[in-house]
Amino acid sequence: MRRRHEHDKSTGFHFGNQPMLLAENLSKSFGASPALQDLNLAVAVSEIYCLLGANGAGKTTTLNIFLGFLRPDGGSVRIDGIDPAADPARARARLAYIPEQVNLYPVLSGRENLRYFAALSGTALTLDEEAGLFRRAGLDVAAADRRVDSYSKGMRQKVGIAIALAKHAKALLLDEPLSGLDPHAANEFCMQLRTLQESGVAVLMATHDLFRARELGGRIGIMKRGRLVDERDATSLTAPELEQLYLAHMQD
Ligand SMILES: Nc1ncnc2c1ncn2[C@@H]1O[C@H](COP(=O)(O)OP(=O)(O)OP(=O)(O)O)[C@@H](O)[C@H]1O
Numbered sequence: 001m002r003r004r005h006e007h008d009k010s011t012g013f014h015f016g017n018q019p020m021l022l023a024e025n026l027s028k029s030f031g032a033s034p035a036l037q038d039l040n041l042a043v044a045v046s047e048i049y050c051l052l053g054a055n056g057a058g059k060t061t062t063l064n065i066f067l068g069f070l071r072p073d074g075g076s077v078r079i080d081g082i083d084p085a086a087d088p089a090r091a092r093a094r095l096a097y098i099p100e101q102v103n104l105y106p107v108l109s110g111r112e113n114l115r116y117f118a119a120l121s122g123t124a125l126t127l128d129e130e131a132g133l134f135r136r137a138g139l140d141v142a143a144a145d146r147r148v149d150s151y152s153k154g155m156r157q158k159v160g161i162a163i164a165l166a167k168h169a170k171a172l173l174l175d176e177p178l179s180g181l182d183p184h185a186a187n188e189f190c191m192q193l194r195t196l197q198e199s200g201v202a203v204l205m206a207t208h209d210l211f212r213a214r215e216l217g218g219r220i221g222i223m224k225r226g227r228l229v230d231e232r233d234a235t236s237l238t239a240p241e242l243e244q245l246y247l248a249h250m251q252d
Helices: 059-066 088-093 110-120 127-137 153-166 183-198 210-215 239-251
Strands: 021-030 033-043 048-053 074-079 095-098 171-175 202-206 219-224 227-233
Touching: 021 059, 033 059, 033 202, 033 219, 033 227, 048 059, 048 183, 048 210, 059 074, 059 171, 059 202, 088 095, 095 153, 110 127, 110 153, 127 153, 153 183, 171 183, 183 202, 183 210, 210 239, 219 239, 227 239
Parallel strands: 048 202, 048 219, 095 171, 171 202
Antiparallel strands: 021 033, 021 074, 219 227
16 A cells, blocks of 8 residues: 655645645636636645646636636635635635736835735734845845836736735735746746745746746646646656647647
8 A cells, every 4th residue: 555655746745734725626617618627726735836728728717716706617616725705805815816917006115015915914014024025025125115116027026925925825826927027037036936835835826938837846737728638747847848748738
């Protein structure tokens, strides 16, 4: 019999612990067109999971159901065991979300945005704590006092990371955060994700960036027409193998 280890590298699961993010038999249609069909997905504590798939495969719909923005037609999701449809406030308290364009108040500084969003989740920050959060998020503290409308996309995302850190989010959901970042900013952003992962955060990221998905070293799920058609450990594939696998699924 196979012995259960505390951490199974092939799945990322910590046996004995429930997954931080769980989708079971999820289905969702918009009118007559199915966006998700019987989707099963689990992301463990301290795991990075990248969702790949062509435009319209259902990645954003999956994230939106976890976020409680959409209700599934069938199946359910759990965040740390909590159903966002039944208890949205408790579910949301565990989540941080970074969309393609982080929504911040443009006329406020990065620091004021951090302060405001942290206060919304019930956290009052000292100046030292703010500086510490910006340092961990990789944003220069001097830049934190400039208005957000002068920020690059990468800087806005760092404020998003600082907000997630301030909130002590247990799971971070990201939708195409890498698109439009230059290679240096994308690399820096991925390093921040790894830091969050190492501190125990479960990361679920929808992306078209096969290269970064593999570099992040977690698990990769490939979606097609609302279904999860493949799931791999990123470290088990070379970059060309991942590309071939992806293209083969897109051709079926
Ligand atoms: N609010 C909506 N109303 C109608 N159809 C929708 C809505 N949201 C998504 N869809 C449809 O559901 C399907 C899945 O879309 P979704 O945005 O989840 O895909 P995606 O994998 O995130 O795509 P992309 O990579 O382009 O962001 C698509 O056919 C899309 O047109």
